[in-house]
Amino acid sequence: MPDSLTRAVRWDTVVGALLVVVLLLSFTTVDGFGNALNLSFLIGNTLPIALIALPMTLLVVSGEIDLSVASTAGLSGAVMGALWNQGMAIETIIPLCLLLGVVCGLVNGLLVTRLGLPSLAVTIGTLAAYRGIAQIVLGSDAVTDFPSAYLDFAAGRIGDTFLPYAFLPFLVLLAIAVVALHATPFGRSLFAIGAGEEAARFAGIRVKRQKLILFTVTGLMSALTGVFWALHYASARYDNATGLELSVVAAVLLGGIDFDGGKGTLGGAVAGVFLLGALQNVMSLKDVSAQSQIVVTGVLLVLSVLGPRVARQIAVARAGRKAATAPDAKTPAPTS
Amino acid sequence: MTHPSDTGPAPVLALKGISKSFGAVRALRDVSLELFPGEVHALAGENGAGKSTLIKTLAGVHRPDAGQVLLDGEPVVFHGPGDARDAGIAVIYQEPTLFPDLSIAENIFMGRRPRRALRRIDHKATHDATAALMRRLGVELDPDRPARGLSIADQQIVEIAKALSFDARVLIMDEPTAALTNSEVARLFGVVRALRDQGAAVLFISHRLEEIFEICRRVTTLRDGAWIASEPLDGMTEDDLVRRMVGRDLAELYPKQDVTPGEVALSVRRLTREGVFTDVSFDVRRGEIVGLAGLVGAGRTEVARAVFGVDRWDAGEVEVDGRKLTNGAPSTAMAAGLALVPEDRRAQGLVMDMSIERNIGLTGLGTTVKAGLMDRGAERSRSLDWAVKLRVKYARIADTVNTLSGGNQQKVVLAKWLATGPKVLIVDEPTRGIDVGTKAEVHRLLSQLAADGVAVLMISSDLPEILGMADRVLVMHEGRLTAEIPRTDATEETVMAAATGRVA
Known part of the structure; x- marks a missing residue:
């Protein structure tokens, strides 16, 4: 395996191990953590982060980011509520919401690829704009009377197990994302774009097209998350999922996806997502206030940018020492 | 090494029997070198011969494991680049690093600008001192011009002026001409000659042999970390020099x-x-x-x-x-x-953080595919095949390309394109x-x-x-x-x- 990957794998392992430790500690020391109902809450509450983290991982690997995801989810939920109030059938509404997500993603993608604007700036702009449109669409209403079959699916669990119904479709989407990133030419090109965009272009990779696809898929998944959110919590409001982008980005970076692009694995990202989810769940059980939870998420975000960097520097130092002792290596660093 | 003592003064800087290892790799073995004032001395050798390590030893970046650095005949130990600079040794790199938003004068006197009363910066004194340096170098550059937009050649001149402002007596130039046009090289050589005539010792590194013959008087050749010869260039041919560098007839x-x-x-x-x-x-x-x-x-x-x-x-x-x-x-x-091996191999030719295997593989993303998925076996054998055909020197095909020497990186770029059968x-x-x-x-x-x-x-x-x-x-x-x-x-x-x- 290439060094870049083994180093990332090492960080994946760290996060995976951390997840196991947190789960074990929680099982043994936190009252009410280990029962199936709480675990199903944990997973259900984490699913919105997990769903958006899938395309976000691909986006960050390619060197871009989308901060408008939570607003797109909110807009999708708000439109869903408004159309439901109009009396439209839910079977029509959901595809329309997903289409709306595609449009939101396309707008981001076109602004970034056609106008060459930095995605951080573009999506902070659309973060505000999409949320604003959501409020215009639905005002301060809360729509709650969606069909019970849909509500039950989004909030229910399989029998008495800890697995929510919605976890199964997530697994399918996860499998698709893993294959797309790690086993297809498309995924390979994303790593190349993230690590060296110009070299990727000179190798015939259609950089702009790939990025446009990623932004569009991210919009689609955000809208799907918005629909899931409204059904899961049985409430469509314009401010649904506010601040979710912070959790998604924190989880993805925590999972070892390099903010500068070109490095990371989906396994790490998913471990990061559920580590964050488990911590949030434990904090709720311990009656830690929502505000304090946001502080913890923010600190995790900073640590997760720092962690892999430190880990990589240690790995590089170790590799350097190894290279220096290897008999066939000529010089430890590239020379003139 | 055997410089006749009657041709000039004592060496200003000398290395005696320097060895330096990194782990088991002996980057320098018993290397000696003498730099005399008023002389341009060439350092020749292939990539990996130890030129960079030698320069870094002179500049105080590396400390030798054995041997002595002699300044005016006295042994000295440099604990860091600052010590070397204080001793009057300056290194001019291929790509200078100036602050783009500061003026030329501010770059030169960065952190030590002349002061007036009340610690106010004396702009006029800075300007005048810079203008004087430029006159000494025989170039016309406006001291107040921002560094942004200066050509690499001009940036090097600014670096040289900065070195002069530190009273540098030894100037080490590491491939300064690699990115210059012919006329810029001519102007740089004018500056180097002016410095030489003012008594500076210059160590000059270049892959272009004709430049070595044009500007240098003597040459020291390294091969595989070992000292091969120090000799006058007079009477040598390019072929002679190449033979010293590669150890065989080319x-x-x-x-x-x-x-x-x-x-x-x-x-x-x-x-x-x-x-x-x-x-x-x-x-x-x-x-x-x-x-x-x-x-x-x-x-x-x-x-x-x-x-x-x-x-x-x-x-x-x-x-x-x-x-x-x-x-x-x-x-x-x-x-x-169609295949294009681009001009800038580090930015355009290669993804530096990716492995040799995957860099070569980038041009095969459309072909090393089975049922829409990457065929890793096919990718690896395609990459190995071409890396071997072009005799790329590497430890493992999974090593990142930034561990390779420049020549081997270029071979990877060629491999990547030849693999497409252009x-x-x-x-x-x-x-x-x-x-x-x-x-x-x-x-x-x-x-x-x-x-x-x-x-x-x-x-x-x-x-x-x-x-x-x-x-x-x-x-x-x-x-x-x-x-x-x-x-x-x-x-x-x-x-x-x-x-x-x-x-x-």
Whole structure:
């Protein structure tokens, strides 16, 4: 395996191990953590982060980011509520919401690829704009009377197990994302774009097209998350999922996806997502206030940018020492 | 080492029996070197010979494991670059690092600007001191001009002025000419001569042998970390020097095979990109190596970029093997059989943080695929195959390319493109900054490719390379093709006349 990957794998392992430790500690020391109902809450509450983290991982690997995801989810939920109030059938509404997500993603993608604007700036702009449109669409209403079959699916669990119904479709989407990133030419090109965009272009990779696809898929998944959110919590409001982008980005970076692009694995990202989810769940059980939870998420975000960097520097130092002792290596660093 | 004591003063800086190891790697073994005031001394050697380690030892970055550094005959120990600088040793690197938003004067006196009363910065004194430095160097640069937008050549001059302001007596120049045009090199050499005449000792490193012969008096050669010789250049030939560097007779540097050109493989018609190049038309036939010469900025690289599709063109058309290319679409150019080995291998040729395997694999993303998924076995064997064919020196195919030397990196770029089985190969400065042994290998490879029927377009600023390898030479001047010179008529004079706009 290439060094870049083994180093990332090492960080994946760290996060995976951390997840196991947190789960074990929680099982043994936190009252009410280990029962199936709480675990199903944990997973259900984490699913919105997990769903958006899938395309976000691909986006960050390619060197871009989308901060408008939570607003797109909110807009999708708000439109869903408004159309439901109009009396439209839910079977029509959901595809329309997903289409709306595609449009939101396309707008981001076109602004970034056609106008060459930095995605951080573009999506902070659309973060505000999409949320604003959501409020215009639905005002301060809360729509709650969606069909019970849909509500039950989004909030229910399989029998008495800890697995929510919605976890199964997530697994399918996860499998698709893993294959797309790690086993297809498309995924390979994303790593190349993230690590060296110009070299990727000179190798015939259609950089702009790939990025446009990623932004569009991210919009689609955000809208799907918005629909899931409204059904899961049985409430469509314009401010649904506010601040979710912070959790998604924190989880993805925590999972070892390099903010500068070109490095990371989906396994790490998913471990990061559920580590964050488990911590949030434990904090709720311990009656830690929502505000304090946001502080913890923010600190995790900073640590997760720092962690892999430190880990990589240690790995590089170790590799350097190894290279220096290897008999066939000529010089430890590239020379003139 | 045996410098006759009657020809001048004692050495200002000397290394005696220096050894330096990194782990088990002996980067320098018992190396000695003497630098005399008023002399330009060349340091020659292939990539990996130990030149960088030697420079870093002189500059106080590395501390030697054994041996002595003597300053004015007295042993000294440098604990860091600051010590070396205080001792009057300055290093000028290939790519200077100035603060772009500060003026030239501010860059030179960064952190130690003359003060007036109340610790206010004395702008006039800074300005005047800088102007005086520029006069000493015999160049005209406005001290108040911001560093942003200065050419690399001018930035180097600023670095040299900065070194002078520290009263540097020893100037180490690490491949300063690699990115310069011929006229800039001439001006730099003027500055170096001025410094020499003022009594400075200069250690000069360059891959261009003719430059070593032009400006240096003596040369020290390293090979595999060992000292080979220190001797006057007078009476030596380039071949002698190359033999010292590579330790054997070099097979001919320009092994051009005679080939009868076949069908037209690349046809460029009236290609124009506004403000960059205008009305460029030419053909390259199968089996031909066509040289594209011209000064830096004449538009050669830009034509190659447009032909390949990374830039768009405004008018004209390009055909590869009879297929018209789509404007601005490298993927269709590749599909038609076009390959471009770009000018900047670190930014454009390679993803530096990716492995050798995957860098070569990047051009095969469309072919090493099974049922839509990457076929890793096929990818690895394709990459291994080409890395071995081009004799890339690496430890593991999974190592990142930034662990390789420049010459080996260039071979990876070539491997990446040859693996696509191109019908037309455009190479832009294929041997810039790589050592003479690898250079000969690249030339042999290009010659072999042409003999196998590939059409090769070679852009190069290295005139001997153009003259030695090309069947025909196209010359560009200010965005236009100004001459087409057959091999038999191509000389430095005819090519330079066309490149500088004097009629061919």
